[in-house]
Amino acid sequence: MHAAVVTSFGSPPRYQEFPSPRPRDEDELLVDVLAAGLHPRVRSQANGSHYTSTGELPLVPGIDGVGRGPDGRLRYFVLPDTTMGAMAEQTVIDARRSVVLPESSDPVAVAAAMNPAMSSWVALRQRISFEPGQNVLVLGATGNAGRIAVQVAKHFGAGAIIGAGRDGDRLAGLSALGATDTVRLDGDPDEVAQRLGRAAGAVDVVIDYLWGEPAVAAMVAVVTGRVDRGSPLTWIQVGSVAGPTAPIPSAALRAARLQIVGSGQGSVRPRAILAELPALAEQITRGTFTIDAHPMPLADVERAWADAASTSERIVVLPQPSRSPSA
Numbered sequence: 672m673h674a675a676v677v678t679s680f681g682s683p684p685r686y687q688e689f690p691s692p693r694p695r696d697e698d699e700l701l702v703d704v705l706a707a708g709l710h711p712r713v714r715s716q717a718n719g720s721h722y723t724s725t726g727e728l729p730l731v732p733g734i735d736g737v738g739r740g741p742d743g744r745l746r747y748f749v750l751p752d753t754t755m756g757a758m759a760e761q762t763v764i765d766a767r768r769s770v771v772l773p774e775s776s777d778p779v780a781v782a783a784a785m786n787p788a789m790s791s792w793v794a795l796r797q798r799i800s801f802e803p804g805q806n807v808l809v810l811g812a813t814g815n816a817g818r819i820a821v822q823v824a825k826h827f828g829a830g831a832i833i834g835a836g837r838d839g840d841r842l843a844g845l846s847a848l849g850a851t852d853t854v855r856l857d858g859d860p861d862e863v864a865q866r867l868g869r870a871a872g873a874v875d876v877v878i879d880y881l882w883g884e885p886a887v888a889a890m891v892a893v894v895t896g897r898v899d900r901g902s903p904l905t906w907i908q909v910g911s912v913a914g915p916t917a918p919i920p921s922a923a924l925r926a927a928r929l930q931i932v933g934s935g936q937g938s939v940r941p942r943a944i945l946a947e948l949p950a951l952a953e954q955i956t957r958g959t960f961t962i963d964a965h966p967m968p969l970a971d972v973e974r975a976w977a978d979a980a981s982t983s984e985r986i987v988v989l990p991q992p993s994r995s996p997s998a
């Protein structure tokens with residue numbers, strides 16, 4: 672079969688022949704992969720920088736996807752940490768880490784949206800006791816995960832939903848997705864802090880995709896602008912597109928009732944993440960959450976890697992383009 676294969680962490684994967692994997696026990700299924708998302712997590716898997724990387728090569732990247740098993744059913748699957756990923760004509764999945772999808776599902780839409788949507792869905796469902804009416808700030812709302820976080824917050828009945836990000840055009844599109852206000856993060860830092868403090872002074876929950884210096888500046892602005900400093904403010908750390916570390920001033924933690932938690936692989940048990948998949952897949956299949964997806968054949972995987980660095984769309988690799996309805 673063909674697969675995208677990483678043989679060196681310094682180079683993108685190449686389309687080449689690769690041995691078909693074999694199921695090892697009765698829970699494993701060999702599936703024909705129809706669609707696999709090229710998420711940031713897949714890029715960090717393929718360049719060896721993700722915290723779960725073991726350094727083992729060769730590696731077929733891809734952490735999740737949509738495929739069809741020997742029983743003929745369409746499934747969304749999440750792979751464990753493995754060198755046999757989803758960007759191959761076939762892969763082996765654990766049936767317990769999969770959800771059977773309705774036949775009418777669009778594999779591209781599901782493969783594009785599940786990973787970014789899971790970031791906020793799991794954060795709000797598993798890391799905190801989110802209640803309808805609570806106000807949410809999405810920090811880094813212009814990326815795919817941030818745009819879906821706005822929609823997920825709306826789905827769970829959030830009160831105010833504030834989207835903050837750099838890209839003005841994409842920020843402008845957030846109101847159609849459910850944002851009640853937006854804040855641009857570029858420009859003069861003092862003005863940004865004032866805008867953020869005014870807009871987000873009454874938020875209960877922050878879903879943070881940025882971390883790094885922008886998150887520190889935002890945290891100080893939100894704490895400073897707090898309408899009631901004694902009211903709980905939960906900062907959920909979900910992504911780190913702006914930097915892996917953040918020098919948080921100690922005063923921010925004392926001056927407001929702020930708690931910082933993380934949400935991701937490790938801080939939420941695999942079983943708890945898997946338990947959320949059916950309901951999330953159902954909403955994506957229904958079209959509750961939208962994402963700009965860009966399908967590309969597996970044979971073009973090198974171009975897909977190059978394009979992923981610059982496009983705001985979520986690239987979805989199609990290992991069997993002729994069998995995917997969206998191709």
Ligand SMILES: NC(=O)c1ccc[n+]([C@@H]2O[C@H](COP(=O)([O-])OP(=O)(O)OC[C@H]3O[C@@H](n4cnc5c(N)ncnc54)[C@H](OP(=O)(O)O)[C@@H]3O)[C@@H](O)[C@H]2O)c1
Nearest residue numbers: 711790813814815816817837838909910911912913934935
């Ligand atoms: N923990 C979890 O469960 C989980 C799950 C999924 C994803 N994630 C993480 O969430 C993050 C976002 O994922 P994604 O799928 O949304 O990625 P994405 O679609 O590539 O979006 C990333 C966004 O980050 C913005 N950005 C980059 N640097 C920035 C900065 N310094 N300040 C403000 N914005 C900045 C970019 O906006 P511009 O247009 O302004 O450049 C871009 O829109 C990644 O770190 C990913 O690994 C975590």
